Amino acid sequence: MSTNDNNNQRRAPSLWVWLAAITALMSAMSMGATLGWSAPGLPSLSKSGSEPQLTDENLDTKTWIGSSMTLGALVGGLLGGPLLQWLGVKKVIIGLGAPFIVGWVLICAAKGFALIIIGRVLTGFAAGISCGVAPTYCVHISTPKIRGLLGTGFQAFVNIGILYMSLLGLAVSWRWLAIIGLIPSVLMSIGMIFMPDSPNWLMVKHGRHGSQVADALRRLRSADSDIDTELKELEDMADKAGQSGSFSIGQLKRPDIYMPFIICNFLMFFQQFSGINAVLFYLNDIFKDAGSAMDPMVSTCIVNASMVAAVIGGALIIDRLGRRVLLLASGAGHTVTLAIMGYYYYSDNKSLSWLPIVCLIFFVVSFNIGYGPIPWMIVAEITPSYAMGPVSACGTAFNWLCAFIVTKQFDAIQEAMQRYGAFWLFAGISAASIVFVVMFVPETKGKSVDEMQRIFLKTKSPADHQSDSPNKYSVNNNKDVINI
Known part of the structure; x- marks a missing residue:
């Protein structure tokens, strides 16, 4: 063992x-x-x-x-x-x-x-x-x-x-x-x-010599847990975070920084330009305009219930199948369902009034097994701790900027391209997400941040790259501890 x-x-x-x-x-x-x-x-x-x-x-x-x-x-x-x-x-x-x-x-x-x-x-x-x-x-x-x-x-x-x-x-x-x-x-x-407060933050703020960290861990762990070992790991984490120094823009030249930055922002773009928030914000209107025989509000509830079930199912399989497989499945699901929705509006075939609810159920299921949770998770899995704050903040802000553009301009896009054109646009972007994941997104299942840095740096050990700036290149070797 x-x-x-x-x-x-x-x-x-x-x-x-x-x-x-x-x-x-x-x-x-x-x-x-x-x-x-x-x-x-x-x-x-x-x-x-x-x-x-x-x-x-x-x-x-x-x-x-x-x-x-x-x-x-x-x-x-x-x-x-x-x-x-x-x-x-x-x-x-x-x-x-x-x-x-x-x-x-x-x-x-x-x-x-x-x-x-x-x-x-x-x-x-x-x-x-x-x-x-x-x-x-x-x-x-x-x-x-x-x-x-x-x-x-x-x-x-x-x-x-x-x-x-x-x-x-x-x-x-x-x-x-x-x-x-x-x-x-x-x-x-x-x-x-x-x-209790976060033991990680308490360690960084007060150090091990204060009682706050130990008190928090005693409340959060069972009576027979090894608190001393966890305290030592948190102390090592705080020391390494201090040795890494502060993040600087110049570090974006490093592949283990700019690759997580690029991957993070592209995944956020693909998440929002799947059209998810436009669909959620205007779900009732979509069903009403589609002429579905079911009450639009009931249809909305069914789709939202499917989202809850999907994310729970995704949580149970994410550590078995890995991130890449679920992202690819999610992108493929988006592409197919959005393309069919576009065809429904293009054909204007009212005998297919059942199709929108079926498509949107599969759409939100696809989203919630992949592009819903994984972009937020994968940032922490591939980004060094000292760069996590800036990379995550930029990714979050870009995500919400994309969400604003899609939701604010959804009606304008439909007016300019017709409703079928809007769905086909999102389908095309979702198809591009599949290509991006295949070419650029590494599998993070079972890998530490240290191992991901080696993949981006294409080295056997991060030590090979420490001659330029040893403080900035230090990494956390403990895969079970995540820094603030």
Whole structure:
């Protein structure tokens, strides 16, 4: 038995790990509620008696309501890393409740569209921060055996939040949906007060000699776990992070930096230009315009339930099949389903009214086994710890910029290219994603960041490249520890 296997057996989670993870993942559910509000909310705003009311004369306002949260998320994504370094994960998650709750209250109280858009920007801002902070916290508190499960938990709770809103949207108006939307945020902020902070951040901030790190680990581990060994690993991690120095733009010349940067941003581009957020934001309208025989809101709920099931299934197979296989399957699923959707609109064959819901179920299943969770995961798996902050921040901001472009311009794209042309455009981009993964994305299953650096540097040992700047080239050899 290897040393790592032996250490893993002596490191078991306590009940606090699950409670803390679920509490932190309420931020993901809040993000899902923010994403999911538009599908039932926009049709509700269009109903007679709504104040304000969407009409054919203010369609541009509709696109702003749908897409404005992505602008807030772009800013939040950029600020999440610095806030995490400064305040620590626990305080940031507690603080996330403020913009989420204020945003939902503004939407609920709105008598005009301006307040709704401001509320959407605020909830989007909090969602952008949560993209990096909540998964980081789950990874930091977990043990190696459950790290993959908790790592995919973020996408699962986002989908639960979307389903939560669509199910309740069957019964209540957009204003009540806003009140319902703030419930996960309240649970998150209050519950997080009682949870331990990230041991990784505490070690970096206070060192081993303080009691904070040991106290946090004692709460997060079972009584028979080897706390001393884990403390030593965290101490080594903090030392190596300090030796690596700060990131500089000049380091983008290194293949083990620019390749993760390129891969990260291209995967984020392909994730958003699959059209996923345009589909989610306007799902109800898509079914209504398609002439489906089923109630559009019921169809929306079925698709969202499929998303939850798909991400859970993906979590169970990701460590068996690997990242590349699932990305390829995801891209192929996008290409086929979007191409068929385009054909449906091109043929205008109403006898095929069942086709949109079948295609979109397969589309969201394809997304959630691959391009949903994997781009966020793979960044941490291929990027050296000292470059993780800048690479992740750029990738997150670029992701939300792409999301804004797609959601804001979705109606304009359909007007310029017809609806079938818009779906064929997304299908073509998804086909290009398959080529990119085959040519440039390495398999990360079972590999440490150290091993990924060797692949990018094409060396047997990172030591071969340490003559130029030894501090900057040091890497973390412990695959079970992930730095802040």
